[in-house]
Amino acid sequence: MKAIRIHRFGSTEEVLEYEDVPAPTPAPGELLVKVEAASLNRADLSLRGGKYRVRPEDLPLIPGREFAGTVAALGNTVRDFRAGERVVAQPGLGGYAEYAVTNTSYARPLPEGVDFVPASAMPTIFLTSWFGLVEEGGMKPGDRVLIQAGSSGVGIAAIQIAKHVGTWVVTTTGSDEKCRRLREVGADEAVNYISKDFKEEVSHLTGGKGVDIVLEMIGGDVYTKSLEILSPGGRLVSIGGAFGPIPDPAPPLSDGRRASRFSITTYLSAHPEAFKQMDLFLELVRQKQFQVVIDRTFPLAEARAAQRYLEGRDHFGKIVLTI
Numbered sequence: 001m002k003a004i005r006i007h008r009f010g011s012t013e014e015v016l017e018y019e020d021v022p023a024p025t026p027a028p029g030e031l032l033v034k035v036e037a038a039s040l041n042r043a044d045l046s047l048r049g050g051k052y053r054v055r056p057e058d059l060p061l062i063p064g065r066e067f068a069g070t071v072a073a074l075g076n077t078v079r080d081f082r083a084g085e086r087v088v089a090q091p092g093l094g095g096y097a098e099y100a101v102t103n104t105s106y107a108r109p110l111p112e113g114v115d116f117v118p119a120s121a122m123p124t125i126f127l128t129s130w131f132g133l134v135e136e137g138g139m140k141p142g143d144r145v146l147i148q149a150g151s152s153g154v155g156i157a158a159i160q161i162a163k164h165v166g167t168w169v170v171t172t173t174g175s176d177e178k179c180r181r182l183r184e185v186g187a188d189e190a191v192n193y194i195s196k197d198f199k200e201e202v203s204h205l206t207g208g209k210g211v212d213i214v215l216e217m218i219g220g221d222v223y224t225k226s227l228e229i230l231s232p233g234g235r236l237v238s239i240g241g242a243f244g245p246i247p248d249p250a251p252p253l254s255d256g257r258r259a260s261r262f263s264i265t266t267y268l269s270a271h272p273e274a275f276k277q278m279d280l281f282l283e284l285v286r287q288k289q290f291q292v293v294i295d296r297t298f299p300l301a302e303a304r305a306a307q308r309y310l311e312g313r314d315h316f317g318k319i320v321l322t323i
Contacts, residue, residue, distance in 0.1 A: 002323075003097035004303045005060045009050030013304040013311075016048070016096075021062075023099040026075035030101045033087060037120035037297075038067040038095035040310050040319040041153075042242055043265075048307070053092075053265070064095020064321075068110065068120040078104055086110040088278065090123035092265065096303055098323055105272040108279060111286045118285065118292035121153060121318035126281040128239055128264040129158035131274065133215060134165070136262045137237045141166030143212040146202060146229065148172050148222060150182045150190060153293075153318040154239065158215050159187050160290050167213075170205055172198045178316055185291070199225040210234060220244020230257045237262050293317030 001023045004016050026032040044063050046052035054061065068088040071081055081087065087109055089102035110119050133139040145162045149155045150171030162169045163186040170189040171182050179190035191201045202211060210231035216223055219241025226236055232255035238246050239262050250259035268275060284290040295315040298306035300323045310319050 001098040002300060003062050004064070004300065005062055006048060007060045009048065009056070009059075011049050013048070013307040016063075016304050016307065018301050018303065021097070024094070024101045026073055026078075026101050028076040029078060029105075030075040030103055031071050031078065031081055031087065031089070031107055032073040032075075033067065033069040033089060033100055033102060033107075034072045035067045035069040035095060035098060035100050035323045036116035037069070037323065038064045038097075038100075038300075038321045039121040039124070039153075040306055040321065041065055041124050042240070042310070043124075045307065045311060062094045062097050062100070064097070064100070065092050066090040066120060066123045067095035067100055068116040069100075069323075072099065075101075080104060081107065081109070086116070088119040088123060088282070090127075090268075090275065095120075096300065096321060098300075103272075106268070106275050108275065108282065111282055113286045114282055117294055117297060117320050117322065119282070121292050121294060121320055122157075122281060122285070123275075123278060124264060125153040125157040125318070126161070127268070127275070127277060128154055128262070129161045129215070130277060130281075131264060131267055132237045132239055132262040133158060133161060133213065135267075136260055137213045137215070137235045139165055139167060139213050143167045144206055144209070144231070145169050146171070146211040146214045146226065147187070148214065148216045148218055148226065149242075150185075150187060151178045151316045152217070154215075154217060156182070156185055156293050156317055157290075159185050163187075164284075164290075170202055170211070174313070181316060185293070198222075199229050202229050206231075213237070215239065217241075218243050219246045223247075227251070227253065227257070227259060232256055235260070239263070295319055297322050299323075
């Protein structure tokens with residue numbers, strides 16, 4: 001089969017090699033899936049550089065934390081899936097290939113009406129947003145919520161989830177056009193952080209009260225300013241520092257404010273049954289109550305170009321490889 005493999009870590013997409021490799025064999029409790037679409041995530045960039053849960057002795061490896069396709073074969077003991085069934089999966093590795101394996105704990109059947117490309121882009125962004133905001137952040141109806149990096153995949157999913165729960169949502173992005181599109185997605189307010197200071201603008205929009213919850217994934221000064229805009233009792237949930245450091249531990253805060261870090265990979269490792277939450281989001285997408293915004297697709301052979309595009313920060317929504 002054709003696959004993208006990494007034989008050495010590196011900071012650029014040149015370490016991605018398009019080559020022929022044997023198709024994997026499903027172990028007991030696993031599915032072999034003929035991959036139709038695989039989503040890109042920022043974690044893929046960290047993995048490429050050897051900074052995300054991999055070691056030199058793990059090489060060569062096939063990146064791709066999530067994908068959608070058709071079950072081609074079943075490992076021993078599998079009873080809940082059948083060959084030919086359409087599925088979405090998030091095994092953490094292996095998606096940049098024509099065939100991939102996944103434990104059944106991290107796979108769910110696709111309902112009719114949900115295509116492979118949007119399905120492949122859903123697990124990380126919707127599960128991160130849901131468990132980060134609701135479980136870690138304690139989000140509830142009536143909260144004022146700030147979603148940083150609203151035009152990212154997680155940002156767009158988080159806006160929809162926060163509105164679904166019944167909150168008021170303000171988000172940030174880098175252009176007036178992206179602000180307009182994020183309001184169409186559901187944000188009550190959107191701030192262009194290039195032309196305005198988001199801290200001052202959010203303070204103005206909330207009448208000086210600040211926000212109850214921040215979902216933050218940028219790091220650096222954005223992290224610091226996000227803490228400063230929290231209302232008393234407010235919670236900041238950090239899901240990664242894509243462009244700056246995150247203090248560890250979090251700095252001391254007053255008036256009941258708190259900051260924490262959240263990883264969907266760590267959460268699902270401890271709670272694999274939580275992957276079934278995907279059924280809700282797949283149904284909401286099927287009913288067209290939620291949308292999955294795909295910026296662009298690339299063929300598998302152009303994975304280097306796809307990762308380069310992801311690093312450029314011009315995209316709105318998700319980037320997907322089609323196989």
